[in-house]
Amino acid sequence: MQPNFVFLIADQLRADHLGAYGNTVVRTPHIDTLARGGTRWDACYVASPICMPNRASLMTGRMPLTHGVRHNGIPLDMRAATFVDALRRAGYATAMIGKSHLQNMTGRPAFYPPPEARFEREAFEPGDGRYDQEWMPSWRDDPAQDTALPFYGFDHVDLTIEHGDDIWGHYRRWAREQRSDIDALIGPEHAEPAPGYALADCGQAWRTRVPEDLYSTAYIARRAEERLGEFARAGRPFFLKCSFPDPHHPFTPPGRYWSMYDPDDMPLPASFAPHDAPPPHLAWLLARRDEGAAVKHTQVMFGCTEREAREAIALNYGSISFIDDAIGRILGALRAHGLERDTVVVLTADHGDYMGDHQLLLKGPLHYEGLIRVPLLWCDPAGSGTATRTELASTVDLAPTILARAGVPAYHGMQGRSLLPLLQGERPDWRDALLIEEEGQRTYCGFPDRIRMRTLISPPYRLSVYEGVGWAELYDRGRDPHEMRNCWNDPAYADIRTGLLHRLAQEMIACSETSPYPSAVA
Numbered sequence: 001m002q003p004n005f006v007f008l009i010a011d012q013l014r015a016d017h018l019g020a021y022g023n024t025v026v027r028t029p030h031i032d033t034l035a036r037g038g039t040r041w042d043a044c045y046v047a048s049p050i051c052m053p054n055r056a057s058l059m060t061g062r063m064p065l066t067h068g069v070r071h072n073g074i075p076l077d078m079r080a081a082t083f084v085d086a087l088r089r090a091g092y093a094t095a096m097i098g099k100s101h102l103q104n105m106t107g108r109p110a111f112y113p114p115p116e117a118r119f120e121r122e123a124f125e126p127g128d129g130r131y132d133q134e135w136m137p138s139w140r141d142d143p144a145q146d147t148a149l150p151f152y153g154f155d156h157v158d159l160t161i162e163h164g165d166d167i168w169g170h171y172r173r174w175a176r177e178q179r180s181d182i183d184a185l186i187g188p189e190h191a192e193p194a195p196g197y198a199l200a201d202c203g204q205a206w207r208t209r210v211p212e213d214l215y216s217t218a219y220i221a222r223r224a225e226e227r228l229g230e231f232a233r234a235g236r237p238f239f240l241k242c243s244f245p246d247p248h249h250p251f252t253p254p255g256r257y258w259s260m261y262d263p264d265d266m267p268l269p270a271s272f273a274p275h276d277a278p279p280p281h282l283a284w285l286l287a288r289r290d291e292g293a294a295v296k297h298t299q300v301m302f303g304c305t306e307r308e309a310r311e312a313i314a315l316n317y318g319s320i321s322f323i324d325d326a327i328g329r330i331l332g333a334l335r336a337h338g339l340e341r342d343t344v345v346v347l348t349a350d351h352g353d354y355m356g357d358h359q360l361l362l363k364g365p366l367h368y369e370g371l372i373r374v375p376l377l378w379c380d381p382a383g384s385g386t387a388t389r390t391e392l393a394s395t396v397d398l399a400p401t402i403l404a405r406a407g408v409p410a411y412h413g414m415q416g417r418s419l420l421p422l423l424q425g426e427r428p429d430w431r432d433a434l435l436i437e438e439e440g441q442r443t444y445c446g447f448p449d450r451i452r453m454r455t456l457i458s459p460p461y462r463l464s465v466y467e468g469v470g471w472a473e474l475y476d477r478g479r480d481p482h483e484m485r486n487c488w489n490d491p492a493y494a495d496i497r498t499g500l501l502h503r504l505a506q507e508m509i510a511c512s513e514t515s516p517y518p519s520a521v522a
Contacts, residue, residue, distance in 0.1 A: 038379030413515025
């Protein structure tokens, strides 16, 4: 019998910000219960620590340079094969509730302008289809704006667009139906006072007036309950993706979740301590902070103060606890409809956040563990109970794993590996290294051009190499778990450095395009 799937994903959630991963402050009882009934992956890493590239890797099982979504603003080609479409073709009912972010949503000009607007044509151009389906201004200005189904394999979509409490898409239409004055409750200009919050002063947090039951997290739980009821009545196998926009900044947990955690009680991460010799881009960021020149109101990482770090952690925890309560509702609906015995539940995130690591907030081209390591929980009714896996896993592994569990053939060109043999207790030969790609959009941090980098994770080492500079990063995380000492120039690590560079080249070759098959050679 083919199983159902409930796929839970949060936006910008670190693995160690869950009780199931050892956090003793944040309260996540429903997620922790899920972990106790399934498999927890301790070494799951992103394909890219940027939203759109990694979400496209999740959907395709392919690396960013292969599927083409190298950085935010490049939409996933409508012709791209996704594992959800493979499930749909095999007879699954498919639905997505929440954030998709496979297309541009910010309202900035579309990445692909019309041909007449170009001075030169692109080497690669997208296939037919609409690439405005997640574009926030269209949802704001056009009451007829909607998704064209199937949307990357989803037969049903309840879309949320953007972050914080200022969410658009289907959610905003629903919220307006529930309360006609909802727009007068949204955004920093309508927020309740938040005295003493430094993040409120720089626009990274506000105490929203949106009620808990009308916030996007509650909307996703409510829609999921409704979809599960429909799936139960239909009797077909289903794949339901519930994608929460939180705990991504700006931090706007509603109601009691705002004050659930006191910033004064939040411990700082161990790596908040000063570096003896920080890598150049970290030194650049911290210098801007110390000079009073840090840019703190954008999506870009910045050097933070102790107070800002404690506030971010507290508000992040509030959003996570709200998500946990929503997940409790979704799991309750599974049980109420008698679906839990036939449903695999998966939980992960698209990437993490520094949350004070190395005196930083948000995310950027510094591949510290809190940014690149994400939770992965797999709770399978056919499983053997609680287990912990330490093998290296990647975002690209989820697509082939789900297809394998569903008994649906994977398509050629997938670069991930099915985790199913490991989940079933087998011990196949497994990878001892994995690649993380990052292609930036900005020129900053002292780099001569936009930042392009590659990272190799090969326990206990992390190697990060950057384009256009003569230095790199090498950390021995066995001896230095918080990555405080860069060993790149240490003579004692010369042979290790050479070996890791060779392995990085091998991994980059292995992650190059293989689809379609080459023509046969006579």
